[in-house]
Amino acid sequence: MAYNKPFKNNKLSASSKLWLKRQFNDPYVEKSKKYGYKSRAAFKLLEINSKYNFLKKGQVVIDLGAAPGGWSQVIAKKVQSPERGKVIAIDILEMEAISGVEILHGDFLDQEIYKKLCALIGDRKVDGIVSDIAPNTIGHKKTDHLRLMHLVSYAYDFTTKFLKKDGYFITKLFEGGAQKDLLIEIKKAFKSVRHIKPPASRKDSSEMYLLATGYKL
Numbered sequence: 538m539a540y541n542k543p544f545k546n547n548k549l550s551a552s553s554k555l556w557l558k559r560q561f562n563d564p565y566v567e568k569s570k571k572y573g574y575k576s577r578a579a580f581k582l583l584e585i586n587s588k589y590n591f592l593k594k595g596q597v598v599i600d601l602g603a604a605p606g607g608w609s610q611v612i613a614k615k616v617q618s619p620e621r622g623k624v625i626a627i628d629i630l631e632m633e634a635i636s637g638v639e640i641l642h643g644d645f646l647d648q649e650i651y652k653k654l655c656a657l658i659g660d661r662k663v664d665g666i667v668s669d670i671a672p673n674t675i676g677h678k679k680t681d682h683l684r685l686m687h688l689v690s691y692a693y694d695f696t697t698k699f700l701k702k703d704g705y706f707i708t709k710l711f712e713g714g715a716q717k718d719l720l721i722e723i724k725k726a727f728k729s730v731r732h733i734k735p736p737a738s739r740k741d742s743s744e745m746y747l748l749a750t751g752y753k754l
């Protein structure tokens with residue numbers, strides 16, 4: 538049902554009211570409930586994958602900034618196979634258990650998480666690293682952009698340690714794309730780099746995604 542009336546609770550801030558209105562009117566929120574996804578973000582990854590088809594049975598994939606777990610659910614369904622195939626989800630927020638997903642609770646830059654991850658995968662590298670990581674935004678566009686780009690460069694650094702040859706890396710960016718020098722580095726390291734705005738990403742959001750495939754190692 539479309540939302541079209543003002544909320545009676547006048548104690549809500551204007552931004553909270555706007556957020557609630559958007560949630561009520563958002564078909565992806567409805568769809569995520571219908572299909573049992575933990576977030577509407579799941580559809581962004583589904584849309585990117587339906588176009589570029591990188592998630593395959595048997596892969597091991599690390600999901601950075603995974604909570605509440607929509608992306609991890611999508612990946613687990615695609616990669617699970619009797620012999621191999623798993624998702625390792627990392628987030629500073631706690632996550633409920635998801636079938637086929639190993640959850641590491643903590644900051645992906647933390648030494649403890651690094652050790653736990655090494656214990657899980659041994660000296661093998663992984664097929665894909667996806668990052669929907671977002672810092673808490675403060676509403677100041679330039680600052681939010683800088684904070685995200687800071688995390689993106691760490692996510693890329695992390696990728697260079699754990700990704701195997703021909704693997705893929707996806708990361709959320711804000712409009713304006715990756716910082717020039719970082720983008721140059723990523724372009725050198727992968728055979729193909731694309732910028733994507735999936736339909737499920739809100740039009741009024743400056744968010745977009747970078748998909749890099751064919752890691753040269």
Ligand SMILES: C[S@@+](CC[C@H](N)C(=O)[O-])C[C@H]1O[C@@H](n2cnc3c(N)ncnc32)[C@H](O)[C@@H]1O
Pocket residue numbers: 575576578579601602603604605606607608609627628629630643644645646669670671672673
């Ligand atoms: C947009 S949400 C991810 C949504 C997720 N892809 C899904 O489908 O449910 C971004 C997440 O990044 C996490 N995050 C931010 N900084 C992080 C860090 N340094 N280490 C791990 N997670 C982090 C936040 O806690 C948040 O849960």
